[in-house]
Amino acid sequence: HPWETVLYGCTWPYGKPGFQTELLVPSDRFDSISGGVDHGISAAIVNNVDYGNAFVGHYNAGDIQYANHASIDNNNLIYWKETKNFANGCSAHITGGYYAKGNMALPDQGTFIIEDTTFGDDVILEANHHCNVGTTGVLCMPQYVLHNVKWKNKNSGKWIWFQGMNFQEHNANQNHGGIFTLSPTAIADITHGQANKDEMIFPSGYVSLVSSKFTYLLSLPNNVCILSAIEYGTRYDGGILCKVPLRALKIYTRDITSGSAPSLHIDVWANSLGVHGQIGDADASQDIFFHQIGRDGTSRKQGFSFPVIPGQTYSYYVSLNTGDKVIPNSWVIEFSDPVMGNRWGAEQIQLAVEGRDCGIDGLVSSQHDRRFLWSGDEYIDDSAWGNHGACVSNSSPPPDMPTIDCSSNQGLIGPTECPDLCPVECDNTNSFCHCGTATCQCKPGFSGIDCSVDLCAAARCSEHGKCAARYLGSSSILPVTNSDSACICDVGWSGPLCDSNPCAVQGRDCLGHGTCHAASERDTVCICDEGYSGENCEATCDGYCQGNGGVYPYSCATNIEGVVAYQCGPTGGCAYQTDPAATGPGGFCTYKSVKVNNDCECSTDSDCM
Known part of the structure; x- marks a missing residue:
């Protein structure tokens, strides 16, 4: 269709390697999977451009990389519901991309790496798109890892948002999960003063973000995490910003129904003494509630999940809010993801689980066993329960996943060839x-x-x-x-060889409230940030219009088809003009204007695309 780019198909770890047109086929059973390892084939969509579409992406898909993807002014810049990590153990789902003016509908489940990518104006990152709508999603706790990402969105509105609506008949719905975090390399660059603060998605000193629901993080010593709403308004959806990396801890359960499920209790000590130092009152505690995909009996995807801090400072104790507190041996525990170790070095969490053995000193590695754990709608193979994952309590715990060296290509996927x-x-x-x-x-x-x-x-x-x-x-x-x-x-450059930058020659900075663009080899134009207007972006309605606390968008709309001027009133109210010659109500301020004719005039073919 001209209005969407949709990739049908996926490559989950099936018995038969290759692309499938359905998530699973009846003949493709787990008994054909050798050793429970990933049978996906990693592939890439390269140099694709999407502009003015409704949807760009797919529903459930794994092993698909978007390389050098440009997605601009689409309703959904990326549309993705569930994914897995790459069979090659290294690749990013998005690399070398450029995204602007639209929603990034990001998927659940696998660690989702975005690297070497620039986000322009009007981009919103959505966690767990469609998670627990129908039977979509798993535990709604993916890790979104941002590596060498440039955030150039100057919009003062929302940048990231978490799910908050319940589409099920029960209340066992914890779809507010999802972790946004910088990669270990990006965090190191910040620590050593090598990062460009003007291109960071998080405020200075902060490296991770989760929903405000995970309140135990706010009780940790030294204000390592804060509630973003206090200082940063709606930008981070009121979530919790942390100065430390966060990873996902998931516990997959079975045979529990929404009405009778117990809650999970977590205690955290911040004394750097490991599990042997879990003495006295914990520094932070929280009850984590049961999560179930779909109605009772319609899906096997259920369990608990929450963000944790890897490393040596914090140790965790996990138990059930039941009489004996024991976590059943059959349940599967998963910490972080092997791709983190393959790309940046193995990570560990110090973990004690009631009724389970997490090994020497409770050290659980990101590289721990994951055989038979995930295969699309078929969820977890029966042989995995009690035998695979982390903290397996039997005489022969499974070995870690094989180490994969990602140093040669860092997960870049070339054209599919045979x-x-x-x-x-x-x-x-x-x-x-x-x-x-x-x-x-x-x-x-x-x-x-x-x-x-x-x-x-x-x-x-x-x-x-x-x-x-x-x-x-x-x-x-x-x-x-x-x-x-x-x-x-590139934006700002012009001429047959793209070696002319009239913005630099003129020293035009749009007063810091917009971006200078080359209109020709000699002429420039300011594209203003939202909330500013005028030839040099000198006009703003902030403090004049009272809606939304006096800041953009002043409780008014920002995108209505056919509207060329958006206006707000000093005591409230909004006006939308469809006639370019109309002035609007007296005393109203124009906070956004749209060109009627977006065609550009080019002195050479190189100046427009």
């Missing part, structure tokens, strides 16, 4: 073996019978431009000898 199918070896520089045709096909930017014609050889783009032929596919024969159409310029 070199064994082609009768002749393809030149990896400019071609690849196409899995469907079993022939050598040209990579984007190359052409000719043997793919020897480099369409970008004469482009000569500066470091601020990209050769257009690299994005137009192998079927494109772009006349790059015409320098006016060879390069696509």
Whole structure:
């Protein structure tokens, strides 16, 4: 459809490797999975551009990487309900991307890494999209890891939000989970003063965010976590900001119903003495309530989950609010994710579980066993209960997952190819073996019978431009000898080679309330931040309009089809003008204006895309 980009299919750890058009097929049973390991095939969607769509993405999908993806002005910049980690043990779900003007509907379950990606204006990150609507989702506690992410969203409204509505007939609904956290490398950069504070998603000194529901974090010593609403309003949905990394601890249960389920109790000590130092009153405690996907009997996905702090400072004690407090041996416990160790080094939590054995000193590694734990709608294989996961109490606890070295490519996935199918070896520089045709096909930017014609050889783009032929596919024969159409310029740059920056020449900064863009090789225009207007973004309605506490959007709308001017009143009220010539009610302030004609005039082909 012209209004959506949807990928149907997924690659969960099935018995038969490969892409499937359904989450599971009846003939694909767990007894065909060798050793309970991941049988997915990691693949990438590369250099895709989505603009003005409704949905971009899919429902349940694993092993799919979006590489160099640009998604702008879509209702959902990404739409994803459930995912898993990559079979290769390394890859990020999103890498090298650019997202602006829309909602990032992020999925549940697997650790979701976003790396080398820029977020522009009007982006909102949504945790656990669709979790516990129908039978979607699992325990609603994914880890969203931000690695080398540039946050350039200047919108003063909401940046991140957590689920809060219950779509079930019962109250066993804890879909407010989800952890947003910086990668260990990004945290180290902050510690050593190497991070650009103007491009950070969190306030200075903070590295993680969770829902306000996990109140035990606020009781920890030294104000290691704070309630964001006190200082940062609605930006973080009133969540809890922490100065330490957070990871997910999940306990998968079975055969419990929503009406009779006990709650889970957690105690935390912050004395750096490990589980042997769990003496006296805990520094923080909380009851975690039971979570169940769907109505009773409609889904096997149920259990408990909450954020924890890895490392040596904090130790956790977990028990049930029942008479004996014992966590049944059959339940499966999971901490963090092996991809964290594969990418940045193994992490540990100090954990004591009532009735279970978590090993020497209660140290549980992010690399602990996970065999048979997850396979889409089939959930957990029967052989996993009591035998796999962390803190397994039997005579032969399972070994950790195999260590995977991610240093060579950091999880980047190249074009899907099948070199064994082609009768002749393809030149990896400019071609690849196409899995469907079993022939050598040209990579984007190359052409000719043997793919020897480099369409970008004469482009000569500066470091601020990209050769257009690299994005137009192998079927494109772009006349790059015409320098006016060879390069696509980065924002702010212009000219045939993308080497002209009139904003820098003019020193135009839009008064710090907008971004200067090149309209041509000589002319510039300010694109104002929300809440500001005027030729140089000098006008604002803050403090004049009283709605929403006197800050944008003043309890008014921000996106109505056909409206060209959005206005607010000094004592409340909103007005929306569809006629560019209309002035609106007297005394009303214009807080947002929209161009009627968005066509740009270009002195060369390189200035517009």
